Amino acid sequence: MDLRIFTEPQQGASYSTLLTVAKATEDLGFDAFFRSDHYVSMGSADGLPGPTDAWITLAGLARETSRIRLGTLMTAGTFRLPGVLAIQVAQVDQMSGGRVELGLGAGWFEEEHKAYGIPFPKEKFARLEEQLAIVTGLWATEIGKTFSYDGAHYQLADSPALPKPAQEKVPVLIGGHGATRTPRLAAQYADEFNIPFASVEDSERQFGRVRAAAEAAGRGADDLVYSNALVVCVGKDDAEVARRAAAIGRDVDELKANGLAGSPAEVVDKIGRYAAIGSSRVYLQLLDLGDLDHLELISAQVQSQLG
Numbered sequence: 307m308d309l310r311i312f313t314e315p316q317q318g319a320s321y322s323t324l325l326t327v328a329k330a331t332e333d334l335g336f337d338a339f340f341r342s343d344h345y346v347s348m349g350s351a352d353g354l355p356g357p358t359d360a361w362i363t364l365a366g367l368a369r370e371t372s373r374i375r376l377g378t379l380m381t382a383g384t385f386r387l388p389g390v391l392a393i394q395v396a397q398v399d400q401m402s403g404g405r406v407e408l409g410l411g412a413g414w415f416e417e418e419h420k421a422y423g424i425p426f427p428k429e430k431f432a433r434l435e436e437q438l439a440i441v442t443g444l445w446a447t448e449i450g451k452t453f454s455y456d457g458a459h460y461q462l463a464d465s466p467a468l469p470k471p472a473q474e475k476v477p478v479l480i481g482g483h484g485a486t487r488t489p490r491l492a493a494q495y496a497d498e499f500n501i502p503f504a505s506v507e508d509s510e511r512q513f514g515r516v517r518a519a520a521e522a523a524g525r526g527a528d529d530l531v532y533s534n535a536l537v538v539c540v541g542k543d544d545a546e547v548a549r550r551a552a553a554i555g556r557d558v559d560e561l562k563a564n565g566l567a568g569s570p571a572e573v574v575d576k577i578g579r580y581a582a583i584g585s586s587r588v589y590l591q592l593l594d595l596g597d598l599d600h601l602e603l604i605s606a607q608v609q610s611q612l613g
Contacts (some may be wrong), residue, residue: 307581307612308337308588311601312379312535312589315358316344316418317351319595321366324358327595328367334605334606338375339367340409340589343382346418346612348553368402377407379500379535379589380481383433384413388440388460396445396471404472409479410438410502431487442478442502445471481535483512488547489519498531500589503564509534510583533587534580537565540573540604550600550604566590570607575610 311331315324325386328339343360347353364376376398381391389408399406412430413419419426427433436457447453447467455462480492481500489512492499493530499516501509517527539561541547547568551558561567566588577588594600 307577307585308587309467309604309609309612310338310340310587310589311336311377311393312342312591313595314342314344314591314593315363315595316342316347316353317349317593318347318355319352319358321358321363321564322356323595324363324553325367325370326598327592327601328371328374328376332371335600335609336374336601336605337587338377338407339371340377340379340407340601343380344415344418345424345437346415346421348415361398361534364406365398365401368398368405370406371402375407376406377479378565379502380409380411383410383411384419384426384430385610387428388437389465390446390504391437392441392444393469395441395476396439396469399473399476401470402472406473406481407477407498407553408441409481410441410444411481412532435455435491436460438478439490440481442495445469445476446568456496473591476578481531483508485512489515490523492516492530493519493525498587499535500533500535503537503539503591504534505564506579506583509580509585513584528605531587532584533589534585535589537561537567537593537606538573538590538592538600539565540570540608542569542603550594550597553597570611573604574606574611577608579606 331339345357360378395408412434416426436459440455443469444453452464453467477497479498480496481501482488501512513532520527539550551561566573
């Protein structure tokens with residue numbers, strides 16, 4: 307079971323804070339550092355000092371780390387033209403020495419689009435499908451050849467399809483709860499399918515849909531990695547769990563029901579339940595980025611039992 311650290315910087319984090327967490331992620335033996343792609347905070351968070359851009363952040367981290375994988379859950383398809391996104395991701399992959407992964411979603415948070423003047427189209431899923439075709443098509447085009455695409459939303463003519471990523475194939479993550487279109491898209495384009503904030507039962511059901519879609523598309527169901535994203539709140543004792551829950555404005559019982567919360571033993575046991583239904587990777591949503599002791603505890607008493 308791979309454990310990856312997943313951050314939500316729109317809730318309030320500077321690049322310096324993210325760098326500190328990423329370095330701790332690497333030093334403590336976690337597999338990867340991922341971040342969300344949002345420009346406005348949610349809930350009661352003030353979001354100070356203000357948003358950081360996902361791919362600018364990852365470019366900086368690419369030069370400041372050496373081992374961990376780096377990526378997004380999920381890049382918003384509404385934020386970037388697909389040709390530009392392909393260039394950005396390829397460049398950051400080169401800067402990291404081939405450690406980047408691209409999670410790409412349709413975009414959903416209308417308020418941040420209004421706040422920063424970003425168009426929020428009504429039909430986003432069809433655009434996402436074209437974006438995936440373009441980004442992966444550009445990367446797959448042989449050097450010296452060109453790439454063209456004539457879609458309903460995007461058209462590219464004789465693109466040199468450069469630069470290329472350092473990796474022969476940048477892993478693409480697709481995720482979500484959709485019962486039909488999402489599994490089909492994952493079967494066509496994804497190297498990994500991620501389901502966010504879902505129960506074991508709902509995860510098993512969605513994994514089954516994706517596995518069936520992969521087989522219908524002529525792929526092996528096991529060709530994809532299946533993963534979960536879950537909020538994490540671990541403590542050495544009940545008091546420490548309660549303190550960490552209060553720091554992120556959540557209830558302990560709710561966290562235990564909907565995330566990974568409690569003692570290290572409780573969390574290891576619950577991760578085991580996800581592993582039993584086919585999940586091989588968990589993105590730990592770390593909401594208090596100033597609590598590095600939390601990371602150390604997870605590394606020492608949770609991750610150590612899952613190796």
